[in-house]
Amino acid sequence: MLANIECKNGLLNWLIPAKLDRSYQVQCVEPLLEPANKALLDAGELCEQRLVVIDSGIPALLCDQIKSYFSTHRVTATYLTVSGGEACKNFQALQGILEAFAAFRLKRKMEPVIVFGGGAVLDIVGFAASIYRRGVPFIRIPTTLLAFVDAAIGIKTGMNFGRQKNLLGSYYPPLTVFLDRNFLIPLNRRQFISGLAEILKVAISCDTELFEMLERNVIKFKTQDLFDAHLGEILFKAIDITLSQLAQNIYENDLYRFLDFGHTFSTAFEMTAASMPHGEAVALDMNLSAILSMHRGFLQREDFYRIARVTEQLGLPTAIPDISFSDIWNSVDDRSYHRGGHQRIPIPARLGQCVFIEDDLTPQELTDALKEFGRKSWR
Ligand SMILES: NC(=O)c1ccc[n+]([C@@H]2O[C@H](COP(=O)([O-])OP(=O)(O)OC[C@H]3O[C@@H](n4cnc5c(N)ncnc54)[C@H](O)[C@@H]3O)[C@@H](O)[C@H]2O)c1
Known part of the structure; x- marks a missing residue:
């Protein structure tokens, strides 16, 4: 029975409780891509397939390690590369990401999207995850220092609009955040x-x-x-x-x-x-x-x-x-x-x-x- 409040004029008002636990984890797991380490796959109910988004700035060697991790675990991974940097925080990139979600036919709660990237890619993919089917789970793995200490560990997603930074976005916690300093080794000065x-x-x-x-x-x-x-x-x-x-x-x-x-x-x-x-x-x-x-x-x-x-x-x-x-x-x-x-x-x-x-x-x-x-x- 919902709590209702009778108004003075005899008409009813309802109060609908809508509390949501949005707790999430930030975990240091090093090295995350070690074959024996299943942390990345254990975050999610099904693990036959995964949509993996990769920031284009991540060097090829690291991309190969990511790919070999999934193939070692016999996970059919579909890879989407998103152009890294501030320029990806726009509608065009958002559309590309949403199209990839739709083509992959993401199972709504069981196959978290995994995203490796700097703050900009994490922001735009997180935003896409928050609006696709009104929210699908996603996992953040920061690959820049700034994302490691800041952009990846909070619950904000965002994109730029007009000349304004992060005018659009959502508060949408990732399922989990994995921190691994090994991803930061290739960063330039x-x-x-x-x-x-x-x-x-x-x-x-x-x-x-x-x-x-x-x-x-x-x-x-x-x-x-x-x-x-x-x-x-x-x-x-x-x-x-x-x-x-x-x-x-x-x-x-x-x-x-x-x-x-x-x-x-x-x-x-x-x-x-x-x-x-x-x-x-x-x-x-x-x-x-x-x-x-x-x-x-x-x-x-x-x-x-x-x-x-x-x-x-x-x-x-x-x-x-x-x-x-x-x-x-x-x-x-x-x-x-x-x-x-x-x-x-x-x-x-x-x-x-x-x-x-x-x-x-x-x-x-x-x-x-x-x-x-x-x-x-x-x-
Ligand atoms: N959501 C939040 O709470 C939050 C907080 C702080 C900042 N931000 C956002 O984060 C963005 C800045 O993030 P940033 O500093 O990570 O910059 P960035 O995401 O623009 O990345 C900088 C460059 O590093 C490249 N790159 C990524 N990983 C790499 C790697 N391992 N090796 C080499 N190059 C790599 C990227 O392709 C890009 O060219 C801004 O858009 C900012 O608004 C968001």
Whole structure:
């Protein structure tokens, strides 16, 4: 019997309970593609066949390992390659993915789609999975550092629309996420460094200890050896903090999110400077936000220097690309729509803690911060 409420005028209202447990797992399994390791196939009721989506940027050797894993286990796998990078987050790619789902005749709950890729491919395939037959299960395996520490482990999917990033999308948890550092070995320097920005974001916005670990080990990141004990510790600490932040607010009902730090002005940088990786745009935003905070008297100048130094030592960019002020200001406007009509810009109050600019950032204040950024007096 449904709980119903009688209205004053004698007409009935019904309350239909609709709670859904959307728990999901993030598991470190290394090496995932070891033939003896069945974790990937055990996630799913049937395992005779699988649709496997592969980011086109994954080197051939790794693709061969993926294919040989499935053939060793006598799984009939159908492979779909999706062109990696931001350009895949559009309707055309979405349509191609949905057509592949339909051609494969996915069994609705039993054959999770498996996707290997960077954040962009994970976002668009996750979006497709969330709308195909009103939702089919999917498994994420991140193959870039940024996806490893951020894009793969949450529940957001997305695609760009018009000039706006992630305007379309869904909250749709994967069945499971498999983390394996072996997939990150082929990343080139720029892709690797882009991922470091999201680790730095977590450190500045949420955890002083992580920031200090980064400071102590910054030089080691040049090796890109994430199996190194110290770098591994940093990596998994960043993931742990991110997941605890996400778990408290998984559907983003609370729009005051520390993890939004670095994601206000960044959309302008990455949508305007077309080839700028996400992490580079986040790094520029973090430094700009830190200057705003310093000007407002929150962040100590010495702490701002520490942020700027680590940014530079990690190899992240420190010069804003040549874009117009109005593009940057429009990103504030756009984010305000996204944040319930308020600016709500996270800025570091001190290392490991954010405060929010609620609504009073003015074009003049932003201009002054950009001037300081341009002077690079802190270098
Ligand atoms: N859903 C979320 O919560 C979330 C969070 C953060 C970022 N994102 C999204 O993630 C995207 C950025 O992700 P990204 O930084 O992974 O970039 P990306 O997905 O654009 O990938 C960068 C490049 O790396 C290539 N690549 C992938 N794996 C590789 C490998 N193992 N070796 C060599 N090259 C490889 C890709 O083909 C691409 O050319 C953005 O679209 C951003 O909006 C989503």
